[in-house]
Amino acid sequence: MKNAHPVLEIQNLSVGYKNIPVLNSVNLSFQKGLFVSILGPNGAGKTTLLKTLAGLLVPVSGVVLVNGKYITDYKRSELAGIIAVVLTEKVSPEIFSVFEFVAQGRYPYTDFFGRLQTKDLNVVSSALDMVNATALANRQLGGLSDGERQKVYIARALAQEPEVIILDEPTMHLDLKHRMDVMNILRRMCQEKEITIIASLHDVDIASKISDCVILVKNKNITGWGPPEKMLIGNAVANLYDFDDAYFNPALGSIEIRGNGQRGKVFVAAGMGTGAVLYRLLAKKGFQISTGVLHTNDLDYYVAGSLGAECVAQSPMEPVSGDLFNIAAALIRQSNFIIDTGFITGGLNQRNMELVKYALEQNKKVITMRRQSNGLLDAFTSECLIKCSDETEILEKIELLF
Amino acid sequence: MTSGSMNISLSDFFNIIFKDSTGTIEEFIVWKIRIPRALASILGGAYLAVAGLLLQVFFRNPIVGPFILGISSGATLAVSLVMLTALGLGMPRLNPFLVTLAAFIGAGGAMLIIVSIASKVKSGVTLLIAGLMIGYLCHAVTSIIIAFAEAEKVKGFTLWQLGSFSGFKGTELGIMIIAGGILLVFAFGLSKPLNAFLLGEEYAFSMGVNIKLFRLLILLCSCGLAGLVTSFAGPVAFIGLAVPHMTRLIFATSDNRILIPGAVLLGGAITCFCDLIARSLFAPVELPISALTSFFGAPIVISLLLKRNSSI
Secondary structure, three states, X not given: OOOOOOOEEEEEXXXXXXXXXXXXXXEEEEOOOOEEEEEOOXXXXXXHHHHHHOOOOOOOEXXXXXXXXXXXXXXXXXXXXXXXXXXXXXXXXXXXXXXXXXXXXXXXXXXXXXXXXXXXXXXXXXXXXXXXXXXXXXXXXXXXXXXHHHHHHHHHHHHOOOOXXXXXXOOOOOOHHHHHHHHHHHHHHHHHHOOEEEEEOOOHHHHHHHOOEEEEEEOOEEEEEEOHHHHOOOOHHHHHHOOOOEEEEOOOOEEEEOOXXXXXXXXEEOOOOOOHHXXXXXXXXXXXXXXXXXXXXXXXXXXXXXXXXXXXXXXOXXXXXXXXXXXXXXXXXXXXXXXXXXXXXXXXXXXXXXXXXXXXXXXXXXXXXXXXXXXXXXXXXXXXXXXXXOHHHHHXXXXXXX | XXXXXXXXXHHHHHXXXXXXXXXXXXXXXHHHHXXXXXXXXXXXXXHHHHHHHHHHHXXXXXOOOOOOOOXXXXXXXXXXXXXXXXXXXXXXXXXXXXXXXXXXXXXXXXXXHHHHHHOOOOOHHHHHHHHHHHHHHHHHHHHHHHHHOOHHHHHHHHHHHHOOOOOOOHXXXXXXXXXXXXXXXXXXXXXXXXXXXXXXXXXXHHOOOOHHHHHHHXXXXXXXXXXXXXXXXXXXXXXXXXXXXXXXXXHOOOOHHHHHHHHHHXXXXXXXXXXXXXXXXXXXXXXXXXXXXXXXXXXXXXXXXXXXXXXX
């Protein structure tokens, strides 16, 4: 790092209320202009950590350094020019216009009576502009929606012209549009103004895509911190939140929710992404999925794996081997029915087409989305080979049959 | 000024004000009774309104008034001690000055307790509850004293409890003006942190408000103002609770730089008006000022609130 001092640094910090620590011996440092997300289950101590970082709570032990100087050595008004906060607490709807509210952020800079100078007015206007809330300026704070309100809170923090903005669950209670808006605004503040953003978040998937650094908090400890690309791998997210029935796939950047698998077995012959949507649908409806033969570089492989499906997998660029064909055939024999996604066939996955044919020969019911099979499946009656055009139609057929 | 138990015509009134003294009884009434009383009610109303405003912001609670922290209860207790028990003995007739002194000591005592609690506890709600408890305690002791007191004295005490701006002397007015004036200026000086406080204690702290100092100043200011009025006029109800609301709604802002002067004006005007009605409606019988303030204040606040709700 170029800067000698991180803008915020904590050493051996224990945070908590009334000398009862909630989080123990934390050592972290925050560089200028980074987006840092704090992830972890409710009650893990995220809010306590954030409030201690902001100087709102006194640490149980250890120190907080702001630009290399102890936080306790700052005057409150000096600190206000470095750290601003956005809390979850809702500001009660006093008779405040949005502009007046945001202008409160100028507190550390205004004179004894809090009069706004031209510069203050400009800063407030540009803060509102930054959060796309210029149009709200004359509205009453009490009349805003949750999403608008959150943006206005951020504008107020921005009007403090801080180096760090600390936000406690800034996307809580927001709809998807405002959630994305807020995250984009924060991201822009990092990139354009070099403000360090430290936020506790619950959307792991958004956090993983937007953060420069994530801090994982669990069971009174920091279980890890670093770039999300490094931290949110394997079972890290599932472990953090103790999921059993969901899985965060870093490559997909999303959480896949596993079904209970109690509705019977289904084998899906898929490939090249043709199965992804179907897998989720089947998992949601409670089917136990097996699938194959997939190449390990296939999107279907990632999705099916995240959903806990049994995958018969072949290394990339290799044709499906005879051994794997036999394993898949065994799975087909155990399955209640088979779905053929209508994947394109070529040299490497020719055998998958034979799997479908094999299933039909075993008198298994096959639901297919395939338009034409080059004569391969023509011999079979419509009783065994059920044709569907899309996933929802498949679902209807399944509900009828099973 | 002109109306009251004794009617004085407007022309006579201006004669008395602007011309040389003639030594008439009207002149005495105007200079020694009517003007001090009007001034006292204006000041009292203004102080109570500002005290209420400060506490409403401080506790972020619109139904808080200046007496919520036990100031009036403290004063009442001390006055009951003087008026109803042996402490007042040795005085064939009750000395009004002694009552004032007792009320001042009572209000001051309650204030000291509150401020010392405030320096120990962190949360505003805890402080509020502590204040309420002090109020109840004082009230309990007062009611025990009443139970043992002579019926005749109780009537006098009850009348005091209803509050009145009558019988203000020049020195008392002087104290009111100077002490209250200083506190008012002080309160106005707090309007910037008060505005920040509207956002909540944590936000205010994060913006650089020295919460501990600010909290102490707010309490001193509001308790001082309320205690001052209570000492001289007894616990006048409702002004401290209702006027801040009216001010907020009439001026349509939460900006305390506007609200504090606004509360001074409205508080003074409304209290003076109520006092005028109190003493002239059924003259020569005087109605208790608290009854009037509640009578006028409650419907006005309710109608303002309803109007505001429908316009949002």
